[in-house]
Amino acid sequence: MCAYGQQVAPSLRDSKALERFSPGPALGGKGFPADPFCLLPPGWEMLQTQSSLAESADGEELRVEEGILDGNKDQRPSSTAFHSLYIYLPGGGSQSGTDTEDGSSASAAGDAVSIEDFSLSLVDTNLPDESELELRSFIAKRLSRGALFEGMGNVASLELSSPEYSLGCFYCLLQPDKEGEAADPELNTRSPEYVVCFLGGSEKGLDLFRLELDKHAEALKAKLDPQLSNLETDIRPHLSSWFESSVQPIQRIVHLFQEKLAYLLYAALSYTPVEVKNADDRTQCDINRFMRLASLQGLVQEGTMTSLCIAMTEEQKRSLIVDCSDRQPKILNAVSNKFCEDWMQIVINSPDGGNPFLFHQKLENFKLKAIQDMNNLKRLIRQAEMNHYALFKCYMFLRNCGNGDILLKIVKVEHAEMPEASSVLRVLEEFIQEGGFSAHNC
Incomplete structure (x- = not known):
């Protein structure tokens, strides 16, 4: 195989390129049919991600710590202070x-x-x-x-x-x-x-x-x-x-936004600026705190975060606007994806109106899953620089994770000065836009 530094990565639409995506006889491959994505090669289930279902690869990282849930071993009210x-x-x-x-x-x-x-x-x-x-x-x-x-x-x-x-x-x-x-x-x-x-x-x-x-x-x-x-x-x-x-700011935001929480989660992950209008001081502070907690700040390199903020601002030319003039906030320029929508359901679906400690833990799990998926994507991209079959696995990973548009933007910023990875990212970015599973406006 040629490195992508020597040969531009093939387009996934190229029929000849698709033939090269097929694993060789040693891997039990016999070539893909006309639609290469209707048949997954043996062993592919190990590479599929279940981000939208909030599952961890090893089942440990996303587990709620014992003792955070009130009532596990006692009847401790969550509002006792x-x-x-x-x-x-x-x-x-x-x-x-x-x-x-x-x-x-x-x-x-x-x-x-x-x-x-x-x-x-x-x-x-x-x-x-x-x-x-x-x-x-x-x-x-x-x-x-x-x-x-x-x-x-x-x-x-x-x-x-x-x-x-x-x-x-x-x-x-x-x-x-x-x-x-x-x-x-x-x-x-x-x-x-x-x-x-x-x-x-x-x-x-x-x-x-x-x-x-x-x-x-x-x-x-x-x-x-x-x-x-x-x-x-x-x-x-x-x-x-x-x-x-x-303790209660996150709980108040969850109760205030309900299903609209997905837009805040997407804005936090994608570093989209948020402009709050007609809100009282407490609500303004609550929203700011929620956005800080739900973002990947401190979990990705500072230079990457700064570059991504600039890139997102230049690309979108608009902020997420939250208008709190009515009892229920109105959101303009709202964007979301399946990953954020699934996690919104996980966050808001809590018994007894929700536990403020559990809301915080769920947001921590939300970030951990995003980081885990990003690390998996980076690993696959490194493999795809030398292996066409790995490029196909990258595509399927992005297709299944529900968060491919954001992950691709973050990884693209981190690999801006690496031509081999950049060629892989260009192919993936082009296909993810045409594949119908990128972010959608609401």
């Missing part, structure tokens, strides 16, 4: 509570846990008293082991007396850095630090939102001061909103 905030005084500070502006102690009834060289005092919580003490004991043990670091949240699973099921617990140490609040060496005091805890879902469920929870905890730092004068107005509302702000 608790919080606690503590003052942490290293060095055995004598402060057991901080007075708020109404004169009451921010540390419930002056409660404080003092262990050797530090104290831990309650500022605010919505946990039952017994459960709060159990949580504080857990945090105190972590502090005594030096297991908390400023700005780096951790996730664990806790068994509390009430509610009577295990909860995921995110906890983070905060050190507010405000000018003029340095410790006074003459008084032998140190500036207080804080430990914030968010409890809900499961350990593996919360771990999916670690980045969002880190950001929510970081935003709390600007609201903290030693007097805690803004406990009612700023601190408590921020603590109470952690679940709504960090």
Whole structure:
């Protein structure tokens, strides 16, 4: 066989070329009939992809982690959300509570846990008293082991007396850095630090939102001061909103768009710009977060992502427009494909209105499957550079995966400077457009 660098790849419509696609006698081939795609060669089932059905080649990568689904082993409500905030005084500070502006102690009834060289005092919580003490004991043990670091949240699973099921617990140490609040060496005091805890879902469920929870905890730092004068107005509302702000945005988008979610999935995979009109701030932020989560950002090379964004913008000359002026959003310039439509059904078809943790996991699986298909296509293209039969397998892969148009664009950008691969891609691109299984406008 000649390399494609020496000979241009044959067109799949060329009858002579089709003869060369037939495997030799060693492979049991006897040539293809007039329509080469109505008969698949032996063993081809191993190369078929089931992207549209969200199946993984090895059955492992797309499996929902045990414990993310609420109710697998207990009756944990998916919307349960608790919080606690503590003052942490290293060095055995004598402060057991901080007075708020109404004169009451921010540390419930002056409660404080003092262990050797530090104290831990309650500022605010919505946990039952017994459960709060159990949580504080857990945090105190972590502090005594030096297991908390400023700005780096951790996730664990806790068994509390009430509610009577295990909860995921995110906890983070905060050190507010405000000018003029340095410790006074003459008084032998140190500036207080804080430990914030968010409890809900499961350990593996919360771990999916670690980045969002880190950001929510970081935003709390600007609201903290030693007097805690803004406990009612700023601190408590921020603590109470952690679940709504960090976990529920994806769930809200799924409920808002329903079947139209396929257009957002396609735009995210294809790097199509999205323009949101007439939306309130929360909806705007929710859409932006969904698009970031559903995109392949961070999973493909940064240079490839930038080049693809430029290529898609120049090719389409238009953005996906989401108009939220009505109760149901209207979408203009909508484009989708079978892969995104099948995954839309997988995402929206959830029992009991959907689990916010499960929605996140499904989107992660959506991206994993797209990456898996892209890697399979790259492997087949490398083989097709030297083997005409492999070119046929590339075509069948793209035909069956339901996402051939997007995969081809991504791989085309990555192989822009490789003439051998470029000739293969030109043949595939031409045929995929004429084969009737590219993206379609809606």
